[in-house]
Amino acid sequence: MTVMLAIRNLTRRFPARRSLADLLRGRPRQAVHAVEQVSLDVHRGETLGIVGESGCGKSTLARCLVRLHTPDAGSLAFEGADVLALEGPARRAYNRRVQMVFQDPYSSLNPRLTVGETLAEALHVHAIVPKADIPARVRALLDLVHLPHDAAARRPHEFSGGQRQRIGIARALAVEPHLIIADEPVSALDVSVQAAIVNLFMELQDRLGLTLVFITHDLRLVRHMTHRVAVMYLGRIVEVGPTAALFAAPRHPYTQALIRAVPQVKPGRRTTEAAVIGELPSPLEPPPGCAFHPRCPLADATCRRDIPVLEGRGGAWDVACHQA
């Protein structure tokens, strides 16, 4: 298994707005700790799931990977090359090979361009095919995502949510990427439509040998379609391992709670016992030590003091927990 993208100690913080009162009292500016010291490998050909609840930093991480955000610290190596140092043509080449599919297919497509123009623009900017071949390539892309050829002449508003997401995927595929980062690509869709888009991702991956980073809050999807999964909590990865094994026997208390909290589509599991108590802490002031300790049934003095390190537990399985 070769490493395609190596993420090391990636950190991204966003300065919070300071109130006038804070300014007058000379309080320091606070920062949202969106992504903290994340290290993760993306292997060639795999589907890597990144899961977590809102504010855990999964979308910020995704945007750092395609350089929509510049990380404050850490490194990013794509096939050995330092991504953060890339400039000009080299950076464009990286963006060609690493493409993003966004959550909301309504706002990520230009409403004034026809689908054909959107796809042709990507083909033209990255000079993927000679100008004369663009119409044929547009049709081939529409075939790939199972849209009719007449879609090329229509504008995004004429399509349903599921079809729009197919257009978003076709746009990402236009530049022949090796790695696709998909940020909640099916969350805005109805259940009956979701399945078709999930199938499309799996089919394209098998046909084109793509590597896929699939970011979602939906654990059922992650369990179904990913090879490995990384669980994030408050900006950090708390556990990463092979999907089937991790879901069968999660080791981090947060992963355990998260999996228990997902309602199963099977009747007869009714209890009144919640999987985990408490709320997500503010990323402005993450708790000292392990960020999960205020909600964790196993927490002790060490957890309240020291940030646990993500370390190997055998079988390509890493856990960041003092107790597990």
Added chain:
Amino acid sequence: MSLLDVVDLRVTFSTPRGPVHAVDGVSFCVASGEVLGIVGESGSGKSVTLRAIPKLLHANAAVTGTVRWRGADLHTMPAEDLRRVRGGQIATVFQEPMSALNPVLPIGLQIDEVLTAHTTLDTAARRRRAVELLGLVGIASPTTRLDQFPHEFSGGMRQRAMIAIALAAAPALLLADEPTTALDVTIQDQILKLLLRLVADLGMSLVLVTHDLGVIAETCDRVAVMYAGRLCETGSVHNVFLRPQHAYTHALLRSMPGEGAARAMLVPIPGQPPRIDRPTAGCAFAPRCSFVEDLCTTTRPPLIDVAPQHRSACYAAARLPVRAA
């Protein structure tokens, strides 16, 4: 005897582009202490059905049919009586607590409004009751929290506060419209478990509207499946999930991840969700259905008993494959 009886409910919105039949002949009942789930995709009419019960729809909605509450028709009773039922005996919790709560009033005052309207308690007793209610829904340091405003609460805490307001007058029926859809999964789990505990402890009935089959499976006694403003199927959660008798329910359950082996292709429902502004003659699901026959496209299937306590509106009910347990 059932607490709530909805018979042939129809809701039509008049819009600039013509009438939209959002709810099209829906009948169901809710027994005392029961948890009924209404499930459907966007545009299925599930939320409109829920809001039509206590007459919470806008003026452009024309509602017909009867909604009987303990035998009395809510839609024909005098406004004065309806006001006593609404908030007093039937309370509602909405999806987005930030837009349902009044942002300029402290939470305590919003609870107090309900207590003033529906109880005879004096000021001090109302304050004690408000503290008690916040404690009941799991809000820590309730005395301090009473004087805070909605923006000082987190999403989960706001939904707890909404539930506290709804419970203030000790209603017999709680209507919850996607109460956990805006929340994270661990918080959703806490809120659903809270609702179940309240149902058990207070002997309340609950109607829960959701798009999530998992939420239905783990929370409800009975389920009503809606599609294009119509009721497809009603029955116990156990029967509907294990032996669905409507082709739509069957297809919906089959499309869920986790049914087959890991990375096996899912079984999507072909086509697009229906447009309710263009009603169909036969079964609304017919264009997407893999069990469709001629009759389905011409004649609307009636909702009939297919087994004890299990009703379905599907000509293919007997032909549906049995799902593996």
